[in-house]
Structures are given as C-alpha cells and as structure tokens.
Amino acid sequence: MNFNFLTPVSDAVLAHNELIAQQALGKKIKVHSLQNGIPDLDDVRIAIIGVKENRNDVNYIGEELSFDTIRKTLYTLFPGNWNTLIADLGDINSGETVEDSYFAVRTAISVLVEKQIIPIILGGSQDITYSNYRAYDNLLPMVNMVSVDTNFDLGDANLPMKNNSYVGKVIVEEPYNLFNYTTIGYQTYFNSQEEIDLIDKLYFEAYRLGAISEQINMVEPLMRDAHIVSIDLKSIRASEVSDNQKYSPNGFSGKEICAICRYAGISNKVSSFGIYEYHNSKNDSATSMLIAQMLWYFIEGINCRVNDDDFTNENLYQKYNVLVDDNELVFYKSLRTGRWWIEIPFLPDVNNKLKKHTLLPCMHSDYLLASQGEIPERWYKAYRKNSF
Numbered sequence: 225m226n227f228n229f230l231t232p233v234s235d236a237v238l239a240h241n242e243l244i245a246q247q248a249l250g251k252k253i254k255v256h257s258l259q260n261g262i263p264d265l266d267d268v269r270i271a272i273i274g275v276k277e278n279r280n281d282v283n284y285i286g287e288e289l290s291f292d293t294i295r296k297t298l299y300t301l302f303p304g305n306w307n308t309l310i311a312d313l314g315d316i317n318s319g320e321t322v323e324d325s326y327f328a329v330r331t332a333i334s335v336l337v338e339k340q341i342i343p344i345i346l347g348g349s350q351d352i353t354y355s356n357y358r359a360y361d362n363l364l365p366m367v368n369m370v371s372v373d374t375n376f377d378l379g380d381a382n383l384p385m386k387n388n389s390y391v392g393k394v395i396v397e398e399p400y401n402l403f404n405y406t407t408i409g410y411q412t413y414f415n416s417q418e419e420i421d422l423i424d425k426l427y428f429e430a431y432r433l434g435a436i437s438e439q440i441n442m443v444e445p446l447m448r449d450a451h452i453v454s455i456d457l458k459s460i461r462a463s464e465v466s467d468n469q470k471y472s473p474n475g476f477s478g479k480e481i482c483a484i485c486r487y488a489g490i491s492n493k494v495s496s497f498g499i500y501e502y503h504n505s506k507n508d509s510a511t512s513m514l515i516a517q518m519l520w521y522f523i524e525g526i527n528c529r530v531n532d533d534d535f536t537n538e539n540l541y542q543k544y545n546v547l548v549d550d551n552e553l554v555f556y557k558s559l560r561t562g563r564w565w566i567e568i569p570f571l572p573d574v575n576n577k578l579k580k581h582t583l584l585p586c587m588h589s590d591y592l593l594a595s596q597g598e599i600p601e602r603w604y605k606a607y608r609k610n611s612f
Contacts, residue, residue, distance in 0.1 A: 227335075229328040230273070232258045232314045237295045249310075249520075250299025256314040269308040270523060271336050274315035274346040277325035281349040281387050281501075291315065291346050293508045298516040306527045311341075318348075326355040333359035337495050342526065344519060345498035349387035350377065353454040356496055357394050357402070360451065366403035368493070369394070370450040372459050372484055374411045374472065376419045376430070387501070395426070404609070406446050408484065409433045409459045409476055427609040429602065433459075433474060440483050445585035445602075447484075447491040448563070455485070455518070457501045457511075464514060468505035478514050482521040489525015492533070497522055532558035533565070533583070546594040553603065555591045556583065564588055568606045582610065 233255050241250040253272075254263035265271070274291040278284055295312065316332065319325040329345070333356055336343045345356065353371070360367045371377070371391070379389020381396040394402055406429040412420070423430050429446070436442060447453065457465070461475035476484070488494050499515055535541055535556055544555040554567040568582040590600040 227262055227313065227332060229316055229319075230256060230262065230314045230332070231317055232256050232261075233295065233312055234290075234292055237292050237299070240296045241299050244300050245302075247302055248299060249301050249303045252303060252310070253299065254309065254311040256312060262313060263311050265311060265339065265341060267309050268311045268341055270310045270342050270344060270526065272310070272312045272344045272346065272519075273329075273332060275325065275329055275348045275352050276315055277318045277322060277329075277347070277352060278349040279318065279322050280351045280385060284349075287504065289348055289502065290504055291502070293504075293512040294346060294502075294515050297509075297512045298519055301516055301520050304520075304524050304527065306523065308523065308527055310523065326352070326358075329355040330359045333496055334363065337363055340495075342494070343496050344522065345496070345500075346515075347498055347500035347502060350454060350456050350500035351385050351387045351390040352500060353452070353498060354385065354390040354393055356452055356454070356498060359496070360401060361399055364451065365401070367401045367452060368404045368406075368450050369402065369452045369454065370406045370408060370446060370488075371454045371456070372408045372476075372481070373454075373456040374409065374414045374433075374459050374475065375456075376407055376410060376415055376423055378419050378422060404428065404449070404606075406450070407431065408443060408446060409436050411472070411474060414472075427605040429605060433476070437476070437480060440480055442587070443484050443487045444490070445564070445587055447487045447494060448585035450488070450491060450494050451496070453488045453494055453497045455481070455497075455499045457499065457515075460514070464510065466505040466508050466511040468503040468508075469511045478517070481514070482517055485518045486521040486525040486528075489522040490528055491525075492529055492531060530561050532561040532563055535583070544591060546591070548594050548597055548599050551599065553594050553599070555586070555594070557588075557591075562588075564591060566590060566600065566603050568603065568610055582606070 244250050256262045276289040316328045333343050377388050377391040379392045381392035385393050408431050411433050458471040462470035462473050464478045542557045546553045556565045564586050565583040566586045584606050
C-alpha cells in the first residue's frame with residue numbers, strides 16, 4: 225500500500241517502547257518505523273494515524289504538533305482480553321497547503337475503511353473531520369456523523385473553512401451524503417440561538433452536556449447508528465487536562481468521556497474515529513494519559529462488538545407494536561444483547577436514498593414512553609427527515 229505521505233513513528237517513541245513491560249500494548253502493535261517501513265496490514269483491524277494539521281484553527285499561532293507523549297502513554301497501557309490486531313501508521317505531516325493535508329487524510333481513511341480497517345485519527349484541528357467525511361463519498365450512499373463537542377461548528381458555509389465551521393461545509397457542499405448529524409454534550413452559552421434553531425430545523429440531533437451527564441447510557445443508541453465519530457477535546461472539563469488544553473470549567477469528566485469512547489467502539493457501524501483539538505504542553509501527562517485511556521476504551525469497545533441486528537431470524541428478537549395516536553410504532557428487542565430499535569416507515573412517494581424500512585437504534589425507555597402514548601423525539605425527527 226503506497227502511503228508515501230505517512231511519516232514513521234519517532235525514534236524517541238520506539239526507544240521508549242523497548243523499555244516497557246513485555247505484556248504492554250506497545251509490544252503488540254505493528255508500528256511504522258523508519259527502519260522497517262509501513263507494516264503489513266493483513267489481519268489488522270485498527271490503524272492509528274496522527275494528523276499534524278492545525279492551520280485552520282481560528283486560534284492558530286504557528287505551533288507544531290507532536291503526538292509522541294500520547295503514543296508513549298498508550299503503549300505502556302495493558303490490553304484487555306482483545307483479539308484485534310492494531311497498527312500505528314505514524315503521522316500525516318501538514319502539507320504544503322491545508323488542502324494537501326485534507327487530501328492525504330481522505331485518501332488514507334478511504335483505503336483503510338475499504339479494507340475494513342478502523343482508522344483512529346489523532347488531530348490537529350477538528351476541520352479534519354470534513355476530510356474524514358469526504359473519504360466516504362464512494363463508500364456509502366448516506367453517512368451518519370456524531371460529534372462530541374461544546375459547539376455545533378456550523379459557522380458560515382460561504383466563508384473559508386475553519387475548525388468552528390466545518391459542519392456547515394459538510395451540510396451544504398456536494399455530494400450531499402450526510403443523513404444524520406448528532407452533537408453530544410453541547411453547551412448552550414457557546415452556541416448562538418440561530419445555530420440551535422438550524423439544528424432543530426434540519427431535524428439533526430443535539431444533546432446538552434447536562435442531559436448526557438445525567439444519563440450517560442443515552443449515548444449508546446446515538447453511537448449505534450454512527451459511521452464517523454469526531455471528539456473535540458474542548459468537550460472535556462478543564463480540571464481533567466493539562467494547561468494548554470484547558471477550555472471550560474464545565475465539560476465531560478474523564479470517566480464520562482471514556483464511557484462515550486467505549487460506546488463508540490461497541491457500535492457495529494462506527495468505521496472511523498477521531499480525537500481532535502490536541503495542543504502540546506510541557507506539562508502534558510494528564511492530557512496524554514486521558515487520550516490514551518480514551519483510545520483504550522474505544523479499542524475495548526471494538527472487541528466487545530456483537531452482531532445483534534439480524535431481524536430475519538425470529539428466534540433472535542422480540543417485536544412490539546404500539547399504537548400512538550394514528551401511528552403504529554414497531555419496536556424490536558435483540559434477545560442476544562437486550563438492545564432496542566424502532567422502525568421508521570418507508571414513504572413510497574419520497575425520493576430519498578434509503579428506499580427501505582429504516583431501523584433506528586433506541587432505548588427501552590423509548591418503548592415505555594410510546595406505551596404511555598408519547599412519540600419518542602428521535603422517531604419523530606428521523607420520520608420527518610425521511611419525509612424530505
């Protein structure tokens with residue numbers, strides 16, 4: 225595979241790797257080194273790539289990125305009872321132009337996803353998510369994206385792209401492949417009312433920080449339908465990270481963000497995962513350890529994946545029909561995992577890309593809500609979006 229734009233993992237990381245315990249993760253990862261080149265990707269399930277591109281950060285002041293401390297910390301952790309082979313493919317350096325970097329990211333992700341290898345992107349600025357999204361142009365007709373963020377990052381799509389406006393570009397630029405966009409953990413005071421209204425008008429989903437913190441398992445069905453997951457480190461509260469990473473006193477705790485990463489890993493559909501807005505710091509141990517643990521939990525989730533959405537075999541699920549007003553809601557419950565889905569009916573007169581009954585992941589509480597005569601909001605938004 226010709227990934228000539230990837231630079232090897234640094235000698236400092238490799239030297240550090242020689243000193244760690246034999247059972248540690250670093251001893252089990254296939255690493256892109258200067259001496260041995262890019263490793264053979266046969267049987268590899270997960271590939272880590274650093275992207276040293278941050279020039280479209282609105283606060284960019286010329287700082288260069290290094291992911292060495294994250295790698296050193298990740299390599300020292302001990303793997304769980306895992307059966308997935310991991311490769312660290314090194315870094316994509318910032319190209320001559322930002323567009324060059326975007327092209328390299330898009331190419332790498334497209335090739336890896338096509339090979340059924342899950343790329344883990346360590347970023348740079350979050351606008352790299354746009355390239356991640358574009359990598360799916362020839363892979364899937366419709367894409368679902370989940371962003372864990374304080375902001376919607378819609379911005380003005382008519383202006384050049386920045387890390388606070390990449391979602392606007394995703395929505396308005398052709399080809400139109402985005403089916404659903406979900407923001408987890410937004411904080412109202414960081415978003416204009418116009419942006420909040422637009423998210424609602426487009427029938428996208430947005431969940432406030434407080435709601436998620438109160439009920440973290442809400443994240444599971446949101447991740448279950450996602451193809452792309454993008455995490456902005458600014459969504460983590462300031463007390464959990466190093467000096468250069470501090471953003472807001474309110475945000476997810478380390479425990480909550482790791483749970484969110486595990487839910488992303490468990491999802492059978494998530495095929496690319498990125499952590500963005502990393503800033504180097506001299507006192508970097510807290511941030512690098514937290515990111516390493518986030519990656520650990522994502523990989524742990526991948527190793528816990530269960531195929532439980534085969535609804536052709538009636539012995540594997542239970543079906544529930546609930547009448548709410550004039551709507552018959554159809555729920556499915558997997559007997560293997562206890563996870564729930566709700567059916568979004570196909571509208572034959574509508575020219576959309578789905579052309580079938582769509583099963584939307586949901587929670588048991590959605591079924592209980594419907595049983596009490598209330599239509600779940602996720603069902604309503606998906607139904608309306610399906611009606612376009």
